[in-house]
Amino acid sequence: MNLVRSELLKIRTTSTWWVLGLISLPLWALTLLINWWQTDALASGNLGEVPAEQADRLHAAQVAENLAANLYTNGQFFGLLIVMLLGIIVVTSEFFHQTVTTTFLTAPHRTAVMLAKLVAAAGLAMVLWLVTTVLNLVFGGLILSSVDIGSHLGGGAVWRAIGLNALAYLLWAVLGVGIGVLIRSQIGATVTGILLYLGGAIGAITVFAVLAAKFGEGVNKLQVLVPSLASSLMVTGTEIPGNPPRWVGALVLVGYALVSGVTGVLITRRRDIA
Known part of the structure; x- marks a missing residue:
């Protein structure tokens, strides 16, 4: 617990937490406005002509439970990006401020230090999830x-x-720590994480749209293999036709987080800190 408190103190004594907090609020408000407009359109049914192959998905999206679930998990897309960045910064700030040597001299058991960082990042993710959920x-x-x-x-x-949604926040914090271990540079890890998250989501949607047009709609089910899209699948209220079950998205994300967390611990134990 002392190591976890130490990690949280390192974050509280820097500007990281409130800068990311200030970024989170307007992004949350922006997505709320978008979801408000979308909810109003879906509830009213004024959507014009809808292609026959998309009718079932549209009707599922109009189900009251799905509309409610979408609003109650509002801000997930950017929220997960923020907690991933927090996880990255929890690790890379040690190298950026050149305090990592002192940390490992004070607590020579590197596995314990890494676990403390994972717990601290997960705790911060849960705080952000709780605030946005309220x-x-x-x-x-x-x-x-x-x-x-x-x-x-x-x-x-x-x-x-x-x-x-809470599980998604937790797992993306772990993924952020893993990225921070693999790429020590704070700027390099942050840029890489953002590109992987945003570029991966946008690029995957584009690629799968092209593949679906050529090979059929069944190809779209493979989108669940993309972490950011797996997160979105997890928070649908009920099953959406054409989508894999929500538990598949959760399982995929758990797999990525486990690989990331275990790899991070092993690399930290073996890598020279100089």
């Missing part, structure tokens, strides 16, 4: 009321989406 429950309920849909907080599907 805001989502308040404003999401208001939006649902404005479109004449109840809160649906009594439904298990909605709470499962909220719980899986």
